[in-house]
Amino acid sequence: MSLELFRSTNIDWLGKKWYFLGFSLIFSVAGVFSMLFWHHIPLGVDFKGGTQIRVAFDKTPNEDHLRQAMDQAGVKDFRIQRVSDPSGQAANKVIIALPESTATDQSHDAGRLAVERALAANYHDSVATIEQVEIVGPTAGKQLQKQAAWATVYSLIGMLIYLWFRFELIYGVAAVVAVFHDTLITVGAFSLTNQEITLTVIAAILTLIGYSMNDTIVVFDRIRENLALSRKESLHDVVNRSINQTLSRTVISSGLTFLTVLSLYLFGGEVLHGFSFALVVGILIGTYSSIAVAAPMLVAYQDWRAKRGKIASLPAGKRAKV
């Protein structure tokens, strides 16, 4: 017999919606609190400007000595962070970050030079090699922010339009709410774990928006197909059945994508760390939101319209008894 994890499941998904809401609320609120009061939204050098230098040492670096080396040379406002590989091996690397004031358009290089000289002159524990330098001045920073904002806006508009063509507006709205929920929780996760949001992280977030939308579409497609077939079932039952039918595909498919993204997170190295973290969180939440946010919202909206006396009408022109 074939291996089937989800043969004919019959879970009442909509019945559990309050549990789902609670779960979502906890994570959303935690994230929002962190964004407002704790770590705020940690922005990478791409957006807030400044200097960021990744230094590799041939022996484990002594952070205190590094700090002293910087202080001695008169470098101010620096931040030193160890780079740790997600797989647990702390690489012998640190990231030294300087704020925007060190990378003005007039003296772009000042911060980097200062750090380089400080290391050469004052740090003697081991040999330092500069592996990566990122200096973003205020003008460039603003431009990049604008780019990221437009990309996000256009992405969302593009998806909403596409959904509008393929489904009725309410489906589109439910999907977008789910996507907003996913983005909020993902950004919240970055805030909670104090990881920086860079351009590549934004790219990851836009991708997971696409992924979450995909996942929601699969469920909605099935709902639509089932609605067209059955005339007697209530929307509640149809939605539950659709989710149960697609559960196998949803869990396995997401599971496989999650496996690949997990592989990226574990083996993909430090440079992609933020990117892969966004995808790991995003894929889990994206899958969850199709079942826990989009579908219940659909039903809730139809319930609300029914209460106000309108008969729910859904795509394919079929009416469902609500």
Next chain:
Amino acid sequence: MGKNLAGKTATIIAVLVIFCYGIFFGFNAPKMGSLKSLITNNIQLGLDLKGGTHLVLEVHVAEAIASETDRDVARIEDAFQKAGINATVGKTDPARPQTIIISGIPPAKLGDARAILQGNEYSSYDVAATADGNSTLTMKPGAIRDLETRTLDTSIETIRERVDKLGVAEPVIQKYGLGENQILVELPGISNPEEVEEVIQSTAKLSIHAVTGGPYETDQAAMQANGGIIPADSMLVRGSAAAGAPDSVWLLKRVSEVEGTDFRDAQPSTDQNGRPNITFNLTTEAGDRFYKYTEAHSATSAAPGSMAIVLDNKVREVASINSAIRDRGEIEGGFTPEQAKDLSLMLRTGALPATISYLETRTVGPSLGAASIHQGVIAAIAGMLAVMVFMLVYYRGAGINADLALILNLIILLGFMGFSRSTLTLPGIAGVILTIGMGVDSNVLIFERIREELRSGKTAAAAVDQGFKHALTTIIDTHVTTIVSALILFLFGTGPVRGFAVTLAFGLFANLFTAVFVSRVIFDSHLDKQQRGAALSI
């Protein structure tokens, strides 16, 4: 079975061969070499994998406008002098460098003055007469735009020449679209900022100005020595650190005697005492101008003077004028052989018409780049193995189908990259990995549907048929949304993010082909060999 399986299989094999070719050779002719070297030579690697420097520079085109109007001020003064018109020509508003104001024209000479101003040399200006007998010349907006574009283009050309001379392989130097007057420079293989500065710094703005006063200790001292103000035709310039006198200030004439573009050649050499100096040649026209100036101020003249070499708005060198110089001369002043060589290179390859500032710098060292490739490839292999093993275990026979489709997917994706010479970046590798996961989603959709149909009692052939049919709309839906996402990322993303968008989009296109066409063919040819009603391994 009338489904033309042979033709379809042939198509698939043709696709396989074509894209395999693309991976190793792209559109070029085949050649010998190890597999690894062929791939690495064909597939372009981004800076984040190869190591290198990415710069965004801004060209201060306003300076070019200021220089141009300064020169025209000098020309007008000259012309008026010749015509015996005694008027003040100048620019009173530094915030509006495109306007020249001429005041105090004696009414008798108004006609002559007007004639001069309407001449061809000033055709890029709008001449206006004000009520009190003054005239203003404002550079036309079209002329300004023209000048700005020319300045930007010249800057790009000059930087490209410098970069060429240093032998950087496949540099990128082009206009940067995110802002006005910005240049993108990408130098693969150079990640040492000192080296970069050597290349770009050497494209500094250079000019030679007459020294009217100095050196002074501070700005105030300079102004005090000149009656408390800076004369309208002069400017204060500091010394540069390289000249060893960073805190000194000179009063220089605003209009330069020689511009960087006037140098035809410059070579490092040694003077009679063996000290390094620079011999230079000017263009004929510049030589004439320079002769007039140096003759008037040489050591033997009534008003001996010195001239300052200004590099990037800082005084680099001050030299006294020994004798009149036409177009061949020497610059001396305590150079080391290195400095003489560098300065000659700057003069030779033509200086920038305006200064540049750095807006953004990103460098990646080669070891980090290599480590990133290594880690990316391991992650890809690990991800792929995990997925392939799972498909085999969970879907058994059909799992082989999915795995074959996955491998073909990867080949088509990499072949696309090879053919289109797209750049593979580190997020691009992540895109490949994501494609593996999302690609296999299509297969899962189809297989789950087939299982459902089998469960409801259909035969193998019918189940496969229905499975593909129902899954098709969903597959197209999901692919379109993600491809739209990738398109937007491509349009709005910078280099590394674009690499991600490219691999994601290519991967999804490849997946549409393999999941829908190839998987179907494999199923059909399998069913062909089976007995009617036999069970399907899925």
